Amino acid sequence: MIDVMERLRGGLIVSCQAYPGEPMRDPRTMTRIARSVVDGGAAGVRLQGLDDIRSGALALDVPIVGIWKDGDADVVITPTLRHALAVAKAGAHIVGLDGTRRPRPDGRTLASTVAELRDHTDTLIMADCGSLDDALAAEDAGVDFLGTTLAGYTGERARTEGPDLDLLDEIRGACRLPVIVEGRVHTPAQAAAALARGAFAVCVGTAITHPSTITSWFRAAMDEVATGAEARDRP
Numbered sequence: 141m142i143d144v145m146e147r148l149r150g151g152l153i154v155s156c157q158a159y160p161g162e163p164m165r166d167p168r169t170m171t172r173i174a175r176s177v178v179d180g181g182a183a184g185v186r187l188q189g190l191d192d193i194r195s196g197a198l199a200l201d202v203p204i205v206g207i208w209k210d211g212d213a214d215v216v217i218t219p220t221l222r223h224a225l226a227v228a229k230a231g232a233h234i235v236g237l238d239g240t241r242r243p244r245p246d247g248r249t250l251a252s253t254v255a256e257l258r259d260h261t262d263t264l265i266m267a268d269c270g271s272l273d274d275a276l277a278a279e280d281a282g283v284d285f286l287g288t289t290l291a292g293y294t295g296e297r298a299r300t301e302g303p304d305l306d307l308l309d310e311i312r313g314a315c316r317l318p319v320i321v322e323g324r325v326h327t328p329a330q331a332a333a334a335l336a337r338g339a340f341a342v343c344v345g346t347a348i349t350h351p352s353t354i355t356s357w358f359r360a361a362m363d364e365v366a367t368g369a370e371a372r373d374r375p
C-alpha cells in the first residue's frame with residue numbers, strides 16, 4: 141500500500157465531483173477529470189460515489205479520499221457505517237465521512253463508526269468537521285485527519301467567502317491531528333495561505349472541477365461591467 145500520509149503531506153487534493161442531474165455526473169468522465177488533475181500535480185483526489193471510487197482506484201496511482209453522499213438528512217457525507225465500509229471496499233485509501241456531532245442516520249456515534257472501520261478495513265479516516273468542537277470530538281473518536289470541509293455549512297460558524305482559516309488556527313491550537321483545509325478554496329493564493337498557516341494538505345473542488353460554477357463567476361464579473369456601462373450610457 142502506498143504511504144498515503146506522506147504522499148499527501150503539503151499537497152493539493154482535488155475533489156472531482158458532479159452533482160445529481162449534472163452532465164458530468166458519470167464515473168468515466170470523473171475519472172478523466174481526476175487523471176487530468178493528477179497530470180497537473182494533484183497529490184491526491186477526493187471522489188464521490190462507489191462507481192467513481194472504483195473507477196478511480198483502477199486508473200490512478202495517487203491516494204483517493206472516498207466519500208459517498210447519500211440521503212436527505214443533515215448528515216449526508218458517508219453518513220453511516222454501511223456507507224463507510226462500502227467506500228473502503230471500493231478502493232478508497234482514506235474514507236471521508238461526516239465528522240460533526242450531529243445525529244447519524246444509523247444511530248451510531250462517530251467513535252463506534254471509526255472502531256468498526258478499524259476492525260474491518262485498513263483505510264485511513266478523514267472527519268469532515270464544521271467547528272472546533274467537531275474537531276475535538278473527532279480526534280477523540282480516533283480519526284486520522286481533520287477536515288474543515290463543513291465549516292459554514294452546519295450553522296456553527298459563519299460561511300466565510302474563502303476558506304475558514306481561522307478555524308484552521310483554532311483546530312491547530314487545540315488538536316494534534318493533521319488538518320486538511322477544504323471548502324471554498326477558490327484561488328492558488330488561498331491554497332498557499334492555508335499551507336503557510338499550517339494545513340497538512342489543501343483540498344480544492346469547485347474552483348478546479350466544477351465548470352458551471354466557474355463559468356458563473358466569470359459571467360457575474362462581466363455582467364457587473366455590462367450593467368455599469370449601461371448605467372453610464374443612459375441619458
Ligand SMILES: CC(=O)N[C@H](C=O)[C@@H](O)[C@H](O)[C@H](O)COP(=O)(O)O
Pocket residue numbers: 155157207217289290293322323324325343344345346347
Ligand atoms: C459542504 C459539502 O458538501 N462539501 C462537499 C464535500 O465533499 C463538496 O461539495 C465540496 O465541493 C468539497 O468539499 C470541496 O469544496 P469546494 O468545492 O468549496 O472547493
